[in-house]
Amino acid sequence: MTLAPQPYLNTRVSAMSERLLTSDQIAALCELSLPDLAERFGLEALLDEQLDRRTKSRAVKQALINTLLDELRVLIRPMNATEAGLVLAWGRKYALFNLKTLLRGQLYELDQSEISANLYELPAHVRLPQQELFRAEGVLELLRKLEQGPYSLIARQGREVFEQKREPFALEAALDQRYYGEMVRRLLQVSNQDGNELKQLLGAVLDRVGLLWLLRFRFSYGLSPSETYYQLVPSVRLLHRDRLLRLVNLETFDEILAALPEPLTSRLAGSTSLMEVQRRLGGHVTDEARRTLANGQSGVARALAYLILREHGVLALFSIVQGQLLGLPRELIEIAVEVSEPNCPADSLADAA
Secondary structure, three states, X not given: OOOOOOHHHHHHHHHHHHHOOOHHHHHHHOXXXXXXXXXXXXXXXXXXXXXXXXHHHHHHHHXXXXXXXXXXXXXXXXXXXXXXXXXXXXXXXHHHHHHHHHHHHHHOXXXXXXXXXXXXXXXXXXOOOHHHHHOOOOHHHHHHHOOOOOOHHHHHHHHHHHHHHOOHHHHHHHHHHHXXXXXXXXXXXXXXXXXXXXXXXXXXXXXXXXXXXXXXXXXXXXXXXXXXXXXXXXXXXOOOHHHHHHHHOOOOHHHHXXXXXXXXXXXXXXOOOHHHHHHHHHHHHXXXXXXXXXXXXXXXXXXXXXHHHHHHHHHHHHHHHHHHHXXXXXXXXXXXXXXXXXXXXXXXXXXXX
16 A cells, blocks of 8 residues: 555554543553453453462463554554554564563573563564574574574674673663664655654654653763763654754753753653653653544554554553552552552652663
């Protein structure tokens, strides 16, 4: 399909959008019991008394990720190769999670059964060749095995960085950087209306990632401006290369927030911690996705907006389930899924994804 506005894809996205959860619906889910949640969302593992808490949690997250990736596969069917490649690049974050698990297993010499227990079972369109990677002897061999196929750029950059530095942190940062860099590369191959709307949407995603990484690396990890700048991925929207270079050389958290362009300045005004910035930026991305879904003309951009919002919803559902499995009070669960405001100061050194 190459003709805008891609009527079939737009119709499919509109129909699937009925599955999205609103804030009010997420709040209502916080009041349901685990059996009620299991029945409503088909999460049979929650009702299996033979499974321990950790196994139930893992099974639920696996089921929700499978739902998301199955919907991704449906949505890319009518897209051309360039468009599908971009949306697939977004969905490969879950393979990246598996890759990091395999690498940590090699780095810390973990038992294969322990590694396997922490891997997601992914569909073929985003799957790693895990059995082959299991047979690798060391991090470098594992990455070399991955250099054939769709993950070649990520694997090559990770291997080159690890050969130079031999640091787990540098390796994972390089993998994350290449993941977002690959999305930018594919985005720039899309033209016309699709490209413009996708730049607005993915630009908001990249702005969020860039600012969180900048603040985390500078103030949580204590990296120098030059070391921090080297780790960043310039956005195609607000936090482009020149602006990141100016921001990274500022000395304080507050100075960086004050120097941001609109609408980020207004959105983050009064933020006192990295955790609060993360929460507000997450709202900025979901607002942009809702705007694209409601008003966009590009079927591809609307499909990606749907997937971003769908992921937000299924992760909120998982947080509700996880909170109940851990016996947390409802007030904390509501804060975790952002339907209630936290009433205590957030840790300014909190990790941000």
